[in-house]
Amino acid sequence: MKQTLLLLSLVITSLSACMAPRITTLPAPVETSIPTLPATMEPAVTPPTVVPSAKLPAASFESQTYLNETVGFALDYPSGWTVTEAVIGERASQTQFLSAPELADLATLPEGATRVSATVYQWDPKNDLAAYVASRKTAWEASGFTILEEQPLVLELGLPAVYLSVQTPEATVIFLVTAIGDQYLVLSGEGNLELVKEIVQRVRPISP
Numbered sequence: 678m679k680q681t682l683l684l685l686s687l688v689i690t691s692l693s694a695c696m697a698p699r700i701t702t703l704p705a706p707v708e709t710s711i712p713t714l715p716a717t718m719e720p721a722v723t724p725p726t727v728v729p730s731a732k733l734p735a736a737s738f739e740s741q742t743y744l745n746e747t748v749g750f751a752l753d754y755p756s757g758w759t760v761t762e763a764v765i766g767e768r769a770s771q772t773q774f775l776s777a778p779e780l781a782d783l784a785t786l787p788e789g790a791t792r793v794s795a796t797v798y799q800w801d802p803k804n805d806l807a808a809y810v811a812s813r814k815t816a817w818e819a820s821g822f823t824i825l826e827e828q829p830l831v832l833e834l835g836l837p838a839v840y841l842s843v844q845t846p847e848a849t850v851i852f853l854v855t856a857i858g859d860q861y862l863v864l865s866g867e868g869n870l871e872l873v874k875e876i877v878q879r880v881r882p883i884s885p
Contacts, residue, residue, distance in 0.1 A: 733833050733879055738872070743772065744883065748797050750857045752864075753879040755872075768799040774876070776868070785847050791868030793876050803859040810839045810854050813863070817843055825849070833881045840878075853877040 740753040743760060752774075754760070759778040764770050773781055774793040786792060800809055814824060826842040830853075838855035851873045853864040864880060866873030 736879065737875060743774070743795075745772070745795075745797075746883070748857050748860060748862070749883050750795075750862060751881050751883050752795060752876070754793065754876055765796070769796055771796040786868050789868075791866065791872055793864065793866035793873055795880075796863045796865070797857070798861045798863065800861050804856065806837060806839070806854070806856050806861070809856075809861050810841075813852075813854065814841075821846070830878070832878060836880070836882055838880075840874075851877060853880065855880065857882055 736753055738755045741756045743752045743754060745751070748770075754774040755776070759773075759775040759781075761773045761775070761781055762770070763773075772795045774795070775781060776789075776791045780786060780790055780792050800812075802808060817824065823844040824841060825844055826840070828840045830838045830840050832838050832855070836855055838853050841852040841854070843850050843852060848867045849870060850865055850867045851870055855862050855864075862880070864877040866877060
């Protein structure tokens with residue numbers, strides 16, 4: 678009997694061992710690295726577009742208007758200034774706007790004086806403003822002048838032009854170069870440069 682009980686005990690123990698739940702050790706979690714996305718590239722900088730200017734505001738000075746109906750342009754200048762016209766050779770003509778009449782032929786202006794010139798050139802090739810400006814810059818540099826600033830503009834009525842500031846041995850001179858019809862118009866000025874800038878940018882085409 679004792680042997681029978683012992684045998685049953687062994688069988689029960691064996692079955693209990695077989696039926697015990699197995700504890701499975703899970704593997705440690707694997708750390709996965711999330712790939713870093715490349716930084717977003719900055720958008721390419723778009724060069725500024727030259728936008729036609731709106732109608733010019735009223736002048737800061739009391740003005741009157743010069744009309745050149747032969748060439749086909751108008752220009753506002755301060756009232757009381759002297760205006761002189763001259764022919765320069767066979768292919769150019771010039772109009773001077775002077776804050777005082779004695780300034781016409783002076784190489785260097787006295788303090789407080791201002792002089793603006795509007796020179797019309799017949800030059801080939803026609804209707805090629807970029808080529809004409811390039812030729813002027815070459816001539817200035819050959820003369821030892823320094824170009825301080827250059828800026829394309831679109832003036833009133835959609836007139837394309839190039840604004841330049843040039844240092845000569847005598848003074849800083851403002852230039853505005855444009856084309857009227859098939860001729861080139863070069864506005865230049867010295868003295869009160871802020872006033873010169875305002876005057877030259879008031880040029881506009883008219884029907885000749």
